[in-house]
Amino acid sequence: MIRKIISGNEAVALAVKLARVGVTGIYPITPQTTIIEKLAEMKASGEINTEIVRVESEHSAMAATFGAALAGIRSFTATASQGLLYMHEMIWWVAGSRTPVVMVVGTRAVGAPWNIWNEHTDFTSERDSGWLMAFASNPQEALDLTLQAFRISEDERVFLPMMVGMDGFILSHTKTNVIIPDQEDVDEYLPPRRQPYVIDPEDPVGMGNIFPPEEYMKLRQSIDLSIKNSEDVIRELGMEYNKKLNVLGDYSTLNVTYKLDDADYAVVVMGAWAGDTMEAIDKLRERGVKIGMLRIRYLRPWSEKEIRDALKDKKAVLVLDRSISMGRGGPLYVEIKSTISDIVPSIKGVVSGLGGVSVSKSDLLYLFEKFLQGIREDVLWYYPKEVGKIELRTPRDIE
Amino acid sequence: MSLLEYQYFPVTRPGKGAGGKTGSWRVFKPVVNYNKCIGCKACFMFCPESTIIPSDGKVRVDYEYCKGCGVCANVCPVKAIEMVSET
Numbered sequence: 240m241i242r243k244i245i246s247g248n249e250a251v252a253l254a255v256k257l258a259r260v261g262v263t264g265i266y267p268i269t270p271q272t273t274i275i276e277k278l279a280e281m282k283a284s285g286e287i288n289t290e291i292v293r294v295e296s297e298h299s300a301m302a303a304t305f306g307a308a309l310a311g312i313r314s315f316t317a318t319a320s321q322g323l324l325y326m327h328e329m330i331w332w333v334a335g336s337r338t339p340v341v342m343v344v345g346t347r348a349v350g351a352p353w354n355i356w357n358e359h360t361d362f363t364s365e366r367d368s369g370w371l372m373a374f375a376s377n378p379q380e381a382l383d384l385t386l387q388a389f390r391i392s393e394d395e396r397v398f399l400p401m402m403v404g405m406d407g408f409i410l411s412h413t414k415t416n417v418i419i420p421d422q423e424d425v426d427e428y429l430p431p432r433r434q435p436y437v438i439d440p441e442d443p444v445g446m447g448n449i450f451p452p453e454e455y456m457k458l459r460q461s462i463d464l465s466i467k468n469s470e471d472v473i474r475e476l477g478m479e480y481n482k483k484l485n486v487l488g489d490y491s492t493l494n495v496t497y498k499l500d501d502a503d504y505a506v507v508v509m510g511a512w513a514g515d516t517m518e519a520i521d522k523l524r525e526r527g528v529k530i531g532m533l534r535i536r537y538l539r540p541w542s543e544k545e546i547r548d549a550l551k552d553k554k555a556v557l558v559l560d561r562s563i564s565m566g567r568g569g570p571l572y573v574e575i576k577s578t579i580s581d582i583v584p585s586i587k588g589v590v591s592g593l594g595g596v597s598v599s600k601s602d603l604l605y606l607f608e609k610f611l612q613g614i615r616e617d618v619l620w621y622y623p624k625e626v627g628k629i630e631l632r633t634p635r636d637i638e
Numbered sequence: 639m640s641l642l643e644y645q646y647f648p649v650t651r652p653g654k655g656a657g658g659k660t661g662s663w664r665v666f667k668p669v670v671n672y673n674k675c676i677g678c679k680a681c682f683m684f685c686p687e688s689t690i691i692p693s694d695g696k697v698r699v700d701y702e703y704c705k706g707c708g709v710c711a712n713v714c715p716v717k718a719i720e721m722v723s724e725t
Contacts, residue, residue, distance in 0.1 A: 337647050398645065435647045445650040461646035468644065 247410035252277035262307035301329035334369030339392035356595020499531030568618035674718035681710035
């Protein structure tokens with residue numbers, strides 16, 4: 240076990256190396272590019288013997304990864320934003336064929352207009368595809384969750400692909416202290432890959448061909464049940480990870496709480512700004528305000544039980560969203576509201592930080608104070624800086 | 639629910655398929671006269687639906703998939719296949 244100052248992308252690349260991934264389908268897109276650069280570098284120096292498949296688009300990157308996975312090889316890819324959208328079709332093919340694949344998403348805003356900065360909308364918009372979805376809040380967690388993703392997705396109770404989200408630039412490019420586990424420990428934690436069916440000339444099968452209506456619906460239900468059942472699997476494998484590999488953090492739960500047990504008020508967040516949120520909560524705690532945080536680590540499976548337990552008997556809950564489901568507020572807000580609306584009297588949402596808008600600790604503090612005084616809107620669009628009014632343009636007649 | 643009872647996978651084994659079954663609309667069906675059949679397999683070669691199955695040196699017909707087109711009866715060199723009305 241060694242300590243290194245590395246970025247989130249390098250941490251993910253190291254996790255891929257430690258997991259002994261056989262095939263990586265690569266196509267560069269900001270801010271994920273350095274993951275594959277690092278992998279290519281390691282391949283060039285002979286550190287890993289992963290087959291690196293260079294393809295012509297993200298759609299092909301996922302297709303190549305999918306093909307390798309169907310042949311029974313542990314495979315990996317990474318993407319972001321427009322690339323994830325370009326993969327969208329293949330993402331459903333992988334989920335629908337119930338093939339374990341791991342992908343890391345360096346989350347970023349989706350154009351148009353062109354924007355390369357951090358946001359969660361690309362990640363949350365893949366919510367219904369049938370993938371397990373975890374979200375890291377620091378480079379250490381990005382490494383840990385990527386390693387766990389291989390084990391979870393290949394578990395016989397799950398057999399579904401898994402994606403790990405990571406805030407673009409904020410985590411992907413910022414270097415912090417990361418503890419890298421030893422190869423022997425990882426080998427012990429990650430057994431050789433198992434999967435329900437493989438490409439095999441001795442035992443030919445048809446994969447993903449046409450399914451009549453009832454069979455199709457049965458398959459969809461099976462995926463739904465599998466995602467629900469993965470909750471216990473994640474806890475169980477998380478505890479094993481704690482014991483064998485982990486010295487920081489705790490993976491025995493799906494979601495993480497901070498000073499929440501005795502709190503009257505709760506803030507729900509996902510991703511990197513959990514760090515600033517915790518500091519803002521500390522400041523408020525010094526002033527005697529009983530406030531705590533719930534960090535969503537798994538968007539799918541959505542642990543209704545854990546979230547209800549964490550947020551019961553709170554007076555009010557504020558949900559911070561770095562993504563937006565147009566016309567309904569943030570996706571996290573919608574999910575939380577549907578989970579706890581009968582036990583918490585007041586649930587408010589804030590949408591902020593879209594397209595790389597910087598939200599600092601003092602902004603969060605201001606926001607929480609405003610929340611404690613009572614926000615009028617159900618979903619508040621919060622701009623940390625003063626912004627000019629939206630310029631309205633009258634439609635032009637075309638002659 | 640017991641372990642793995644919910645697991646279901648989108649895999650199929652190569653088979654004849656349910657889509658090509660004839661149903662109830664066929665008017666004539668081919669009937670093989672085994673006294674005449676010489677086992678030349680001309681009908682097997684020409685059947686557009688692959689419903690003629692060679693067995694024991696002779697042929698038999700898979701009526702589940704046979705459309706009753708009569709090609710087999712036409713190509714039979716010894717006139718061993720007769721089209722019989724089903725209505």
